[in-house]
Amino acid sequence: MRTAYNVETVRAAERELMARLPEGALMQRAAAGLAAACADLLGRVYGRRVVLLVGSGDNGGDALYAGARLARRGAGVAAVLLAPERAHPAGLAALRRAGGRAVGVEGAERLIEQADLLLDGIVGIGGKGGLRPDAARLAEAAERSRAAVVAVDLPSGVDADTGEVRGAAVRADLTVTLGTHKPGLLIDPAREYAGSVRLVDIGLSLPPQAELEALQHADVRRLLPVPGGESDKYRRGVVGIAAGSARYPGAAVLAVYGALRGGAGAVRYVGPAADAVIARFPETLVSDRGPKHAGRVQAWVVGPGAGDDASAVGEVLASEVPVLVDADGLRLADRDAVRARTAPTLMTPHAGEAAALLGVPREEVEGARLASARELAGRYGATVLLKGSTTLVADAGGGAVRVNPTGTAWLATAGSGDVLSGLAGSLLASGLSALDAGSVGAYLHGLAGRFAADGAPVGAHDVAEAVPAAWRDVTDA
Numbered sequence: 001m002r003t004a005y006n007v008e009t010v011r012a013a014e015r016e017l018m019a020r021l022p023e024g025a026l027m028q029r030a031a032a033g034l035a036a037a038c039a040d041l042l043g044r045v046y047g048r049r050v051v052l053l054v055g056s057g058d059n060g061g062d063a064l065y066a067g068a069r070l071a072r073r074g075a076g077v078a079a080v081l082l083a084p085e086r087a088h089p090a091g092l093a094a095l096r097r098a099g100g101r102a103v104g105v106e107g108a109e110r111l112i113e114q115a116d117l118l119l120d121g122i123v124g125i126g127g128k129g130g131l132r133p134d135a136a137r138l139a140e141a142a143e144r145s146r147a148a149v150v151a152v153d154l155p156s157g158v159d160a161d162t163g164e165v166r167g168a169a170v171r172a173d174l175t176v177t178l179g180t181h182k183p184g185l186l187i188d189p190a191r192e193y194a195g196s197v198r199l200v201d202i203g204l205s206l207p208p209q210a211e212l213e214a215l216q217h218a219d220v221r222r223l224l225p226v227p228g229g230e231s232d233k234y235r236r237g238v239v240g241i242a243a244g245s246a247r248y249p250g251a252a253v254l255a256v257y258g259a260l261r262g263g264a265g266a267v268r269y270v271g272p273a274a275d276a277v278i279a280r281f282p283e284t285l286v287s288d289r290g291p292k293h294a295g296r297v298q299a300w301v302v303g304p305g306a307g308d309d310a311s312a313v314g315e316v317l318a319s320e321v322p323v324l325v326d327a328d329g330l331r332l333a334d335r336d337a338v339r340a341r342t343a344p345t346l347m348t349p350h351a352g353e354a355a356a357l358l359g360v361p362r363e364e365v366e367g368a369r370l371a372s373a374r375e376l377a378g379r380y381g382a383t384v385l386l387k388g389s390t391t392l393v394a395d396a397g398g399g400a401v402r403v404n405p406t407g408t409a410w411l412a413t414a415g416s417g418d419v420l421s422g423l424a425g426s427l428l429a430s431g432l433s434a435l436d437a438g439s440v441g442a443y444l445h446g447l448a449g450r451f452a453a454d455g456a457p458v459g460a461h462d463v464a465e466a467v468p469a470a471w472r473d474v475t476d477a
């Protein structure tokens, strides 16, 4: 499991560790890790032009000490100081002793343009609000430069805790994050600014509960349902799909497709698209009598392509099994009915649907995804899976939010959400908690999207088709 902690927790862990170590020891650990990452990126250090962008806090101090290490290995190192009188004094002295030089912001453009590598130490976890104008100018110059850009701890200008980006921010090729990942490095829009992320262990002891968790193959492998010798189709779980309409029969087909590949022993379909479903998937159990009379299921999926069928949504919400609500179902679900449920509810909105439920503009949800997912989960007393390039899954009771690391932009294709609903619903029926079903479903779906796309456009049915390959990739690893 990859974990991320917010700034307050990082600060507390740092204080505790610094009290036990000689002064400056932590910064030296950080600088050593940074210099090693820069050296790896450069291949050869000797003779390379390295420019440090240095703010007045410890983030700048890290950059100066790392620069000193690179200078000792023969790089030509120049530090651009945003506030020369407030730059980390010991770091600056170390850089000078190693043969590096320091300049002010005037004339920085040319240096930045000619650099092989830029080390962004403008601001780290001490950043407040958008970058100040002189810092923003450096970030923009860095973006124009052909140099590789390495961010110290975080790309300057992104919010460490929320992933929000207000105004200019440094776009890094690599972010060397210190002690732990920060939530912003894993959530869009900030994640896109971070490039690849390398964690340097500086010895922090962090509490068991993180702010954010990202599942890895090994975690997913542990969570995936595996049929035992005693299993039959009912023990493996039956998932009910109440989806599709005369207008949108395809949504039903795709949700069933996802469900058939999600581990449940059988898929029951209820709704007006039964003919289309049976024609494509003869193994589906179909019924036209509405969810209440459809027979036993261990979980329901309701909503994809449902049009205005509020009664199916109401019947499903009144059931006592776990329920996944998606698409039209989100609009039709009565909030009190969701709150009154005793079995788990998993809601799966994209940003537009979440914005409608929260009564805010879509951009507000996209800019503050973590807060939006938590808020929605709290309001509905449900688990919320907020879809997007970094899908988040938040439980109502707080706890760590899961962020999905496998997403790909190719998944932004019509019907892809219907496949995810079926897949996650199937995992719910197999007995996973709403948080696990949502995050494991998103993980497999993202991986399947990558496999199916392989760098080219795909349709939603290709994604469903690739789910078994994703499953095998996880279990064989």
Ligand SMILES: NC(=O)C1=CN([C@@H]2O[C@H](COP(=O)(O)OP(=O)(O)OC[C@H]3O[C@@H](n4cnc5c(N)ncnc54)[C@H](O)[C@@H]3O)[C@@H](O)[C@H]2O)[C@@H](O)CC1
Pocket (backbone or CB within 6 Å): 014, 015, 018, 026, 027, 030, 055, 056, 057, 058, 059, 060, 062, 122, 123, 124, 125, 126, 127, 128, 129, 130, 131, 132, 135, 152, 153, 154, 178, 202
């Ligand atoms: N505390 C520790 O033990 C360690 C801290 N480390 C480094 O220290 C950093 C945190 O250092 P600080 O607490 O000094 O804070 P930062 O260096 O992240 O930021 C504070 C400085 O940035 C300026 N600033 C804040 N918002 C700004 C904005 N919007 N635009 C431009 N400038 C802005 C402030 O005026 C202040 O000078 C970490 O990110 C990490 O890089 C590492 O050395 C590891 C150990």
Ligand SMILES: [K+]
Pocket (backbone or CB within 6 Å): 059, 120, 121, 122, 123, 124, 151, 152, 153, 154, 155, 156
């Ligand atoms: K930085």
